[in-house]
Amino acid sequence: MPSLRIPPALKYYADNLSETDLPAASVTELLAALAGRYPAVKFHLLDADGNLRRHFNVFVNGVHVRELNGLDTPLRPEDQVILLASAAGG
Amino acid sequence: MELSRDEILRYSRHLLIPEIGLEGQQKLKAASALIIGAGGLGSPAALYLAAAGVGRIGLVDYDVVDESNLQRQVIHGTEAIGKLKVENAKRRLLDINPRIQVDAYNEVFTSANAMRIAKEYDVLLDGTDNFPTRYLSNDVCVFLGKPNVYGSIYRFDGQASVFYAKEGPCYRCLFPEPPPPGLVPSCAEGGVLGVLPAVIGSLQATEALKLLLGIGDPLIGRLLLYNALDMSFDFIKLKKNPNCRVCGPNADVTELVDYEAFCGLPSHDRADDSASADWDISARDLQTRLARDPNLLLLDVREPHELRISSIRDSVNIPLGQLTARLSELDTAREMVILCKSGTRSRRALELLVSAGFKKVKNLHGGINAWARDVDASLPIY
Numbered sequence: 001m002p003s004l005r006i007p008p009a010l011k012y013y014a015d016n017l018s019e020t021d022l023p024a025a026s027v028t029e030l031l032a033a034l035a036g037r038y039p040a041v042k043f044h045l046l047d048a049d050g051n052l053r054r055h056f057n058v059f060v061n062g063v064h065v066r067e068l069n070g071l072d073t074p075l076r077p078e079d080q081v082i083l084l085a086s087a088a089g090g
Numbered sequence: 091m092e093l094s095r096d097e098i099l100r101y102s103r104h105l106l107i108p109e110i111g112l113e114g115q116q117k118l119k120a121a122s123a124l125i126i127g128a129g130g131l132g133s134p135a136a137l138y139l140a141a142a143g144v145g146r147i148g149l150v151d152y153d154v155v156d157e158s159n160l161q162r163q164v165i166h167g168t169e170a171i172g173k174l175k176v177e178n179a180k181r182r183l184l185d186i187n188p189r190i191q192v193d194a195y196n197e198v199f200t201s202a203n204a205m206r207i208a209k210e211y212d213v214l215l216d217g218t219d220n221f222p223t224r225y226l227s228n229d230v231c232v233f234l235g236k237p238n239v240y241g242s243i244y245r246f247d248g249q250a251s252v253f254y255a256k257e258g259p260c261y262r263c264l265f266p267e268p269p270p271p272g273l274v275p276s277c278a279e280g281g282v283l284g285v286l287p288a289v290i291g292s293l294q295a296t297e298a299l300k301l302l303l304g305i306g307d308p309l310i311g312r313l314l315l316y317n318a319l320d321m322s323f324d325f326i327k328l329k330k331n332p333n334c335r336v337c338g339p340n341a342d343v344t345e346l347v348d349y350e351a352f353c354g355l356p357s358h359d360r361a362d363d364s365a366s367a368d369w370d371i372s373a374r375d376l377q378t379r380l381a382r383d384p385n386l387l388l389l390d391v392r393e394p395h396e397l398r399i400s401s402i403r404d405s406v407n408i409p410l411g412q413l414t415a416r417l418s419e420l421d422t423a424r425e426m427v428i429l430c431k432s433g434t435r436s437r438r439a440l441e442l443l444v445s446a447g448f449k450k451v452k453n454l455h456g457g458i459n460a461w462a463r464d465v466d467a468s469l470p471i472y
Binding site for chain 2: 008009055082084085088090
């Protein structure tokens with residue numbers, strides 16, 4: 001299964017996990033699987049239209065999905081996905 | 091710029107390094123850095139840049155030193171509580187190195203003053219604690235063609251990069267839009283390990299020195315993700331975003347904007363004692379309501395470990411993270427007041443409840459800290 005690195009501010013809503021493996025064949029499926037397993041994540045992750053909020057970035061094996069196939073980017077079981085969120089603390 | 095005999099002794103350990111040497115130290119003496127925020131990140135960054143001999147350091151901060159700052163903002167000491175941060179930091183920096191110039195800007199960094207202040211400096215270090223100022227710092231650097239040494243922190247995690255639109259991505263390339271207000275917790279709400287800003291702020295100082303010296307491989311186009319618990323340093327490669335509104339080929343943001351409006355947030359956290367919004371109730375009004383209405387439910391959305399610090403009697407605790415899953419425990423018809431530490435998480439909870447059909451909900455403005463300040467002095471403020 002692909003692994004997902006959960007951003008610090010979101011892991012609070014996901015059993016305090018910083019990383020988890022989720023069954024998914026695409027980035028969209030991966031995010032849906034995360035929100036499905038941890039319902040409180042959904043509001044933070046997705047806007048009212050179900051789109052990934054724009055302060056998140058997704059990297060697959062270190063490459064921004066913008067340079068791949070966006071959220072439709074297919075995933076293989078060995079892929080490592082980083083979900084990156086902006087943080088303002090200083 | 092020549093070094094004096096005393097300066098040669100002071101900077102001896104730099105002069106011994108071939109990559110710096112006399113020439114590099116002279117560069118630092120002629121160089122300047124502007125630090126936005128004299129707090130967690132700004133403290134170590136300023137201390138090390140001053141000690142390193144950066145000739146001119148600017149500090150921008152409107153705030154005064156609070157006791158809760160001292161766990162991490164090591165430029166300030168106990169005797170500085172209540173004093174202006176920039177003035178206290180200036181005094182400390184000049185004690186470390188009286189041979190530099192320190193400019194203290196006791197003001198909020200805004201669209202009105204940012205270009206005027208920043209244009210004087212070679213490099214900017216973003217050590218702020220809020221999104222409006224981060225976007226402002228970025229845009230100022232893009233427009234002035236200066237590097238923006240970025241750092242941010244939360245609990246055990248930190249990020250660092252150098253956003254330099256001339257040579258790589260800017261902050262907006264990575265984060266085109268800010269999060270909705272209140273969605274991303276601040277250190278004041280979520281906490282931060284005291285030594286974390288020392289790590290990230292020192293990395294910012296390192297990057298600033300490299301840029302000023304023109305040595306090494308700066309963090310341009312790379313984002314560092316640091317986790318203190320795992321002791322992990324991971325890097326993500328960043329590229330310019332072709333759709334970036336401020337540095338992309340079709341950029342349509344060509345001047346500074348209203349960043350508070352852009353982010354839907356104020357760029358400062360000065361206490362606002364007025365519970366002005368319809369959904370807000372002040373601590374004193376809540377006290378009156380509780381005396382009159384014993385059925386009023388107090389819903390505390392903080393974490394259980396926070397309730398050990400302070401709590402209001404007979405409140406019901408459902409942490410914000412569990413609220414969605416535990417809505418069935420609450421009666422939609424019952425009047426309730428939601429509270430947290432200072433009012434941010436409870437506002438989030440209020441929005442969740444309203445969207446779920448609750449109508450009789452209010453938010454304790456200023457949280458339990460306001461209650462401790464205005465109603466029950468036996469409770470600590472944290």
